[in-house]
Amino acid sequence: MTADYLIVGQGIAGSVLAWTLHQRGKKVVLVNSPKRPSASLAAAGIFNPLTGKKLVRTWKADQLFPFLKTFYGSLEQELGIRFLHTTTIYRPYRSVEEQNTYLALTADPAIQPYVNEWVDNQSYRPYIHNPFGGLEVTQAGWVDVPVFLESIRGFFRARSQFVETDFDFKELEVREEGVLWRGQSFGKLICCEGPHARENPFFDWLPYNPVKGQLLEVRMDRYPITNIVNQGVFIMPVESNLYRIGATYTWHDIDWQTTEDGKAFLIQKLHGLLKVPYEVVGQAVGIRPATKDRRPLIGLHPVESAVGIFNGLGTKGVSLAPFFADQFADFLEGRKELDPEVNIERTFSLYYSGKNVV
Known part of the structure; x- marks a missing residue:
């Protein structure tokens, strides 16, 4: 066998999954098209535990944020490259009413770990309009996505495990025990194509909402x-x-x-x-690559068990990818089940409806 996994797409999802599987001793080959535009390269890479006008705690924040800092931090050390930037996010209040609402919300024990108790509003005032003061969100930051992607690409390229080419599904042969592609055999194909997944013949039936x-x-x-x-x-x-x-x-x-x-x-x-x-x-x-229910699309094809997907991370790719790549790796190794909220089994009725069956 050439490798355990053939991963198509080297954006945030594909890069994080490839590194996760590599760290578990699996051989991975990454394929990425040089011609297709990349959503990841245009991403700000921000991770933020409290979002929206209503200051809503990010889904699974208590699990995601400690995990992502450990993941990116250890990867930085191993590759000797810096791309993780931890910082606070200052949110000026729009009105006295919003100030009162937000201050009341910060009394919630679920919100408290993610806000600073005291903010130096005066230090922002010469540069930012903040007549009502503001709130500082902690445990936030950003990943320099282009630097991160280039470091992953360089790592796998140095091991002859990176292929820069347009991936044509017509060149793929799917078997029960794995897949064949260009004369090489792989245990599984994992599709991480971001918004381009809508053109994937195995997964074009999934409920994307780009x-x-x-x-x-x-x-x-x-x-x-x-x-x-x-x-x-x-x-x-x-x-x-x-x-x-x-x-x-x-x-x-x-x-x-x-x-x-x-x-x-x-x-x-x-x-x-x-x-x-x-x-x-x-x-x-x-x-x-957002989805209609705002949850990732992770799992194996309902019929072709040698073909999987790790996609639909939406606007929170840098936050979601490390935690769920680890969970997906456990699932692929038969150690545990996927979270039902991300498992594509929740959408199988769309496949079996027969409208777009491959």
């Missing part, structure tokens, strides 16, 4: 804030004087083109938040 998102890159010379600020849009420091501003969310016109409307929306939001001058130097677009 979301288009756009970011801006701006330069600022007089903005010393080093953590993330978020109110309507986020301001995330990337490197000296360079910041990412995001993000838009649209469920229509799902393509890989940046738009003037997207740029104008982000600039309008930024004007309401930022006090210092800036210069727009770039714009990026990505299609997030």
Whole structure:
């Protein structure tokens, strides 16, 4: 056998899963198309335990966040590359009413571990509009996704376990004991194609709900804030004087083109938040591999047990991928069952309905 696993797609999902399986002593071959646009390369990579206007705790935050820091931290040490940035997220209150609501929410024991008790609002005031003060979310941060992906790619390429090519399913032969591809045999094929999974003949029946998102890159010379600020849009420091501003969310016109409307929306939001001058130097677009129930799509094909999927991580890929890659690896090794909320068995009725049966 050439390898235990053939993984198609080297975005956040495929990279995290490949590393997880490698760490368990499995031989993995990663395949990635050089031509397909990547949602991961346009991702801000933020992980945030409290999200939305209502300050909702991220699903499974108590499990996800300690796990992701250990995963990325140990990977950084092994590869000798830095891409994990832990920080707080400052959220200026929009009104006195929001201030009172948020302060009441922070009394909840489920929320308390993720907020600072005291915030130096004055330090933000010369740069950010915050007349009502703000809240600082802890245990947050961001992963420099392009650096992370390049480090994983380099690791597997150095071992001749990375193939840069367009993956054609017509070249695949699925057998009961595994798959054949270009004259090589693998125990299982795992599909991690992000939004491109809608074109996958094995999994095109799954309930995808892709979301288009756009970011801006701006330069600022007089903005010393080093953590993330978020109110309507986020301001995330990337490197000296360079910041990412995001993000838009649209469920229509799902393509890989940046738009003037997207740029104008982000600039309008930024004007309401930022006090210092800036210069727009770039714009990026990505299609997030979201699902209709906002839960990942993980598991094995209902008929072809040698074909699996690890996808649908949506806007929280860097948060979800480490924990669920570990769980999926346990499942593939027969150690434990998948969480029912992520297992694609929950969608098998769509497959058996016969409309799009492979």
